[in-house]
Amino acid sequence: MAEKTGRRRRSSSLVYKEPPETIEHMSDQAALPNLNANWVNAKGAWIIHVVLIAALKILFDIVPGISQEASWTLTNMSYMCGSFLMFHWVRGVPFEFNAGAYDNLNMWEQIDNGAQYTPAKKFLLSVPIVLFLISTHYTHYDFTYFTINFLALLGVVIPKLPYSHRTRVGLFSAPPEDR
Template sequence: MFFVSDSIFAQSRNLTVAIIIDYEFPFSVGKSQTVRLWAFFFVTLVKMNIGTATSEENPTNSYLGSRGIWITYVLILLITHFMLLTIPFFSVAVAWTLTNVVHCVITYFMLHVTKGTPWGTPEQGKARTQTQWEQIDCGQQFTPTKKFLTIVPVVIFFLASFYTKYDSTHFCINLVALGFSVIPKLPQLHGVRIFNINKW
């Protein structure tokens, strides 16, 4: 029968956890014999804030620039586009226009309407009044993350225009969607609430 009799924890950059396991032989005659086994587990610790997911006070500042996010973003975009292409009654032009419009609408609401931080407490300080876009990279302009998030809708717009053969109807729809995605990202509109919309 196995049972853990003791455990020893030593904190360092590499954490060694030694667990003492006693094994009692059921077939022994008379006094039971116990064999003590030592199991070592090595865990690499990452510097972090205890009790939180990251070491930052406001992870909204940097999560869009963290490793793997950009490629995940592009993959989700491609999967969405391929899913729209699989719908039999959608032409290639319609699929590209819908990809552009859906992307622009979702990113508009995620980056320019949503305020605060989902990881914070109800009392979020100045993050409470800032949109996600305004919090990225602590409000700095022209950072790699902000450039990437600005270039992607422009590239999708050009692709949608090309695959719709510059049809005027599709072009107007795609241009309006691009405006909703790119105009709020301009540095001149940082912190600006037009007609006090989304002020609180």
């Protein structure tokens, strides 16, 4: 873990944990509602995932020359990549209303104040799994498509597990001192 003493973290560490929030950040987080992550509990927020998956499937179906198997795999990959970017890659809040209280947290860590296994998080964890199962079925259990879909699933499910909370991979993102 990197300290704020001006020292850099060891370059050989690829995986590191974000340090816990300071008292100031915790009080800032408690003072105002987090509009960036509270939408997942709003009415109709869950249905957008189903609508988005259906729209992706229709989009890939109308492209000439794409088989049903490739269409399902592209739908799965597109949803998984978008989900990973939205929930696990981008950190902070896109608008400035809370004095940077959530700058070190991605959206998944902001949802329900970081509590695990809430209804919203269970739903958001189940959608990629169900989409993977549907994609696997409609690709007729072909090994190549299965492998592609399974790797995409792992890339989205592993960051959602409690073990991955506040864990960063240094290969893709710099620690706080280097940003």
